[in-house]
Each structure stands twice: as structure tokens, then as C-alpha cells.
Amino acid sequence: MALELRPNCERCDLDLPPHAEAYICTFECTWCRDCVATFPGRACPNCGGNLERRPVRPASKLAANPPSTVRVHAGS
Ligand SMILES: [Zn+2]
Numbered sequence: 001m002a003l004e005l006r007p008n009c010e011r012c013d014l015d016l017p018p019h020a021e022a023y024i025c026t027f028e029c030t031w032c033r034d035c036v037a038t039f040p041g042r043a044c045p046n047c048g049g050n051l052e053r054r055p056v057r058p059a060s061k062l063a064a065n066p067p068s069t070v071r072v073h074a075g076s
């Protein structure tokens, strides 16, 4: 099961393409660097889990394994 590679920050809706610096928890709640900096303990505000830098999928693998296009945004 591959990561979804969600296309945006769940808090501020910033675009996070596959090569962007994004942070995820085990549920793949997805956040940008600036939002993570505001989270107490850098923990996921949805589930309380720790956040890690999202790995970058090699460009050669993206065609056969495209990133998610489903935007998750809590604020709208
Ligand atoms: Zn953000």
C-alpha cells in the first residue's frame, strides 16, 4: 500500500506536490512546514501522533503511481 501523497496542507490549504517538503503522521494527515512549526510538540493535531517528513516518490514512479488529487482541508 503506497502513500496517498495528498496534494495540500490540511490546515492552510497550501499546495504540496509530491516533491514538496510535507509532513505526515501514520494516518497520512498532511501538513506544510509552516503549520507543523505551530503545532505543540510538533504532534499531529488530528490524532496526536508524531509527524515525519514525507518521503519523495521518485519522478519515474509517479506516472504509474500518481499522487492523490483529493484535497483534505479542515478549514473550509
Ligand atoms: Zn499549512
Ligand SMILES: [Zn+2]
Residues within 6 Å of the ligand: 025, 026, 027, 028, 029, 044, 045, 046, 047, 048, 049
Ligand atoms: Zn494524524
